Amino acid sequence: MLVQKIDYQKNDHAQMVEFIKQGIRDTAHLTGVSDLSLEVEQALLKVPRAQFVSKELKEFAYFDEALPIGCGQTISQPLIVALMTELIQPHRGQKVLEIGTGTGYQSAVLAQIVKEVYTIEIIPELSLTAQRHFNECEYKNIYPLIGSGAEGWLEYAPYDGILITAACDTIPHALLDQLSPNGHMVIPLGGKGRTQMLTLVKKDANGQIHEKAILPVAFVPFT
Numbered sequence: 001m002l003v004q005k006i007d008y009q010k011n012d013h014a015q016m017v018e019f020i021k022q023g024i025r026d027t028a029h030l031t032g033v034s035d036l037s038l039e040v041e042q043a044l045l046k047v048p049r050a051q052f053v054s055k056e057l058k059e060f061a062y063f064d065e066a067l068p069i070g071c072g073q074t075i076s077q078p079l080i081v082a083l084m085t086e087l088i089q090p091h092r093g094q095k096v097l098e099i100g101t102g103t104g105y106q107s108a109v110l111a112q113i114v115k116e117v118y119t120i121e122i123i124p125e126l127s128l129t130a131q132r133h134f135n136e137c138e139y140k141n142i143y144p145l146i147g148s149g150a151e152g153w154l155e156y157a158p159y160d161g162i163l164i165t166a167a168c169d170t171i172p173h174a175l176l177d178q179l180s181p182n183g184h185m186v187i188p189l190g191g192k193g194r195t196q197m198l199t200l201v202k203k204d205a206n207g208q209i210h211e212k213a214i215l216p217v218a219f220v221p222f223t
Contacts, residue, residue, distance in 0.1 A: 013045065013050075014045065016062040017036075017044050019064045020044065020079050021036045024083065036082060037086060043112035044082060047112065052069075052108070052130075052133055064078050065077055069126065071123050071125060074102075076102075076106065076165060080198075080217065081105065081109060084198070085113070085163075087184060088161030090110060090114050090160075091113065091114070092114070094114040094115055094160040095118070095160055096110050096161040097153060097156075097159040097163070097178065098162075099119075099150075099152075099164040099165065100120075100164065100165035100166045100222075102121065103133060104119070104129075104130030106165060107119045107144075110163075111142050116143065117142045118143045118153050118156050119143070119144050120146075120148070120149040120152075121146060121149075122147065122148055124146050127146045150172045150222070151172075151174050157177075160184075162175055162178070162186075163185075163187075164222070166221060167188040167189070167217075167221050168188070168189060168222045169190075169191040169222075171185070171189070179201075181206070182204065184201070184202055185201040186198065186201070188219040196218060197215070
């Protein structure tokens with residue numbers, strides 16, 4: 001996990017985005033992402049992260065840290081949310097699949113940029129919480145499902161981008177099959193006791209798969 005030095009006296013949405021921008025620049029030599037795009041920056045500013053954490057943790061909502069959300073799960077560090085979003089190169093008109101809805105923050109960020117977000121969560125309690133957040137924020141282009149992310153969501157495949165927010169030993173074959181030609185997938189790879197590596201997966205126009213290790217991360221394990 002990337003941890004930045006933060007002024008803990010300030011819990012400010014705009015400041016969080018400034019930390020993210022600096023973090024993106026500081027890690028560009030590893031990630032290949034040199035700066036935060038305007039689309040992702042605006043998405044981060046539009047989505048109130050405080051809406052997606054518990055009342056007890058709202059004072060920490062705009063710190064650049066992962067936070068517990070219950071059920072042994074976490075809401076990802078904002079810098080990692082931004083980086084994963086950038087890596088799939090999202091733009092208008094696209095359809096994206098997310099595996100691991102959590103409380104819905106990553107879905108909400110994606111929904112500001114792409115046409116449709118399909119998101120799967122295996123823990124019913126978390127999925128229902130996320131759905132409540134989507135309704136409260138009036139997000140109309142996010143489609144949640146309670147189920148196993150390993151099988152993807154074949155009904156709406158293929159997807160221009162796929163984000164997996166839990167660590168896997170290997171890339172689930174069903175998800176590779178549901179990725180569009182020229183599509184991008186971001187997934188943390190690494191099993192128990194192994195270093196997790198955020199990995200960019202590209203499927204070229206001929207269907208060939210290309211993987212690129214981005215940087216070490218710490219995610220909850222894939223369920």
